[in-house]
Amino acid sequence: MRLGSLILxxxxxxxxxxxxxxxxxxxxxxxxxxxxxxxxxxxxxxxxENNVADTEVRLYFRRMHDAVEDLYYVRMxxxxxxxxxxxFPKAEDRELQRHDIxxxxxxxxxxxxxxxxxxxxxxxxxxxxxxxxxxxMIRERASQGKLESRDWLGEMDDATFQDWLEQLENEPTEYFxxxxxxxxxxxxxxxxxxxxxxxxxxxxxDDRQLGEAANLTVGETAYWQKGEELFHWLCDGIVxxxxxxxxxxxxxxxxxxxxxxxxxxxxxxxxAGVIGVGTTVVxxxxxxxxxxxxxxx
Numbered sequence: 001m002r003l004g005s006l007i008l009x010x011x012x013x014x015x016x017x018x019x020x021x022x023x024x025x026x027x028x029x030x031x032x033x034x035x036x037x038x039x040x041x042x043x044x045x046x047x048x049e050n051n052v053a054d055t056e057v058r059l060y061f062r063r064m065h066d067a068v069e070d071l072y073y074v075r076m077x078x079x080x081x082x083x084x085x086x087x088f089p090k091a092e093d094r095e096l097q098r099h100d101i102x103x104x105x106x107x108x109x110x111x112x113x114x115x116x117x118x119x120x121x122x123x124x125x126x127x128x129x130x131x132x133x134x135x136x137m138i139r140e141r142a143s144q145g146k147l148e149s150r151d152w153l154g155e156m157d158d159a160t161f162q163d164w165l166e167q168l169e170n171e172p173t174e175y176f177x178x179x180x181x182x183x184x185x186x187x188x189x190x191x192x193x194x195x196x197x198x199x200x201x202x203x204x205x206d207d208r209q210l211g212e213a214a215n216l217t218v219g220e221t222a223y224w225q226k227g228e229e230l231f232h233w234l235c236d237g238i239v240x241x242x243x244x245x246x247x248x249x250x251x252x253x254x255x256x257x258x259x260x261x262x263x264x265x266x267x268x269x270x271x272a273g274v275i276g277v278g279t280t281v282v283x284x285x286x287x288x289x290x291x292x293x294x295x296x297x
Contacts, residue, residue: 024050025050025188026048026049026050026051026052026055026179026187026188027048027049027050027188028046028047028048028049028057028177028178028179028188028189028190029046029047029177029190029191030044030045030046030059030175030176030177030190030191030193031044031045031046031047032193032195033173033175033193033195034195034201035195035196035197035198035201035203036088036091036173036195036196036197036198036201036203037091037197037198037199037201037202037203038091038092038093038169038170038197038198038199038201039090039091039092039093039234040090040091040203041087041088041089041090041203041205041209041213041237042087042088042091042173042195042201042203043085043086043087043088043203043205043209044059044076044085044086044088044175044177045079045083045084045085046059046076046083046084046085046086046177046190047082047083047084048082048083048084048179048188049082051082051179054181054182055179055180055181055182055187056075056179056180056184057075057076057078057084057086057177057178057179057180058073058074058075058076058086058177058178058179058180058219059073059074059075059076059086059088059175059177060072060073060148060175060176060177060178060221061073061074061088061173061174061175062145062173062174062175062231063091063092063094063171063172063173063174063197063231063232063233064096064171064172064173064174064194065171065231065232066097066099066121066133067128067133067134067137067138067141067142068137068141068142068145068231069127069141069142069145069146069148070141070142070143070144070145070221070222070224070225070231071144071145071148071221072089072218072219072220072221072225072230072233073218073219073221074086074087074088074089074216074217074218074219075217075219076177077208077212084177085209086177087205087209087212087213087216088173088175089216089218089230089233089234089236089237089238090233090234090236090237091170091173091197091232091233091234092232092233092234093170093199094170094171094197094232095169095170095171096165096168096170096171096172098114098165099114099117099118099129099130099132100113100114100117101113101116101117101120101129101130102129102130102132110158111162112158112159112161112162114162114165114166115158115159115161115162115165116158117129117130118150118153118161118165119153119158119161122149122150122153127142127146140224141222141224141231143222143224144221144222145221145222148176148192149192150174150192150194151191151192151193152174152191152192152193152194168196169196169197169198169199170196170197170198171197171232172194172195172196172197173194173195173197174192174193174194175192175193175194175195176189176190176191176192176193177189177190178190184246213237214237215237215239216237216238216239216240217238217239217240217241217242217248218230218238218240218241218242218251219241219242220241220242220243220244221244222244223243223244225241226241226243227252227253228253229253229254235251235253235254238251238254239251239254
């Protein structure tokens with residue numbers, strides 16, 4: 001009997017240890033992106049600890065805009081040892097609009113009004129400090145993203161934040177990473193970070209990331225995003241979308257841009273997927289239809 005009891009205890013011990021390990025909370029930390037290039041793709045990395053099977057790691061992103069705050073996301077790919085990478089779409093060239101806090105008393109005005117406007121916006125329910133933004137746009141296009149706080153704001157005082165805003169060339173990109181279970185529910189989230197979008201930013205993508213950039217699937221977080229181009233992101237490379245119900249479909253909005261592109265006069269059209277050695281290029285007139293691929297129905 002003693003030997004049988006001992007065997008039972010030894011047999012149960014590994015299962016108990018495995019269960020305890022599985023209960024460790026999942027932790028995720030997004031690495032700081034130095035910058036994103038105007039008109040080209042960038043890449044973000046994140047580290048995940050204590051991840052479990054059947055989860056999905058996502059990169060959420062948006063341009064820092066005064067009214068439109070909803071996010072998009074892409075699925076991140078494993079890079080080994082709990083590290084993942086995700087490719088941003090190509091950022092449009094968009095200037096950040098300036099807003100200052102409106103004060104009734106002259107003596108209450110501050111040299112850091114722009115910085116304080118953003119702080120008040122982030123802390124208020126309607127996200128409209130001066131009540132001077134397009135209310136219809138806010139109601140239509142700021143339903144989900146406003147629920148995500150700007151953690152990075154707490155890392156700068158007003159003077160530093162104001163100086164940073166003054167030197168920006170374009171709308172920055174806010175982003176965070178998160179882990180989702182098989183139902184799509186979020187089980188872990190990183191801090192929100194911010195990256196500048198600059199003309200002089202240079203990002204080197206490896207072969208995997210270049211392939212991903214040419215075949216992006218973008219997830220939507222709000223129903224207004226369906227049928228619309230990504231807000232302040234270029235269509236180039238986006239081929240499909242995932243709606244808030246996790247239904248995958250072709251990207252109709254960016255497909256319309258491609259059709260319009262075919263019709264431009266004097267367009268060089270590659271007959272292969274990527275321009276390279278051995279690729280045949282033909283000149284298509286605006287009245288000529290695009291060539292039909294043999295693989296298409």
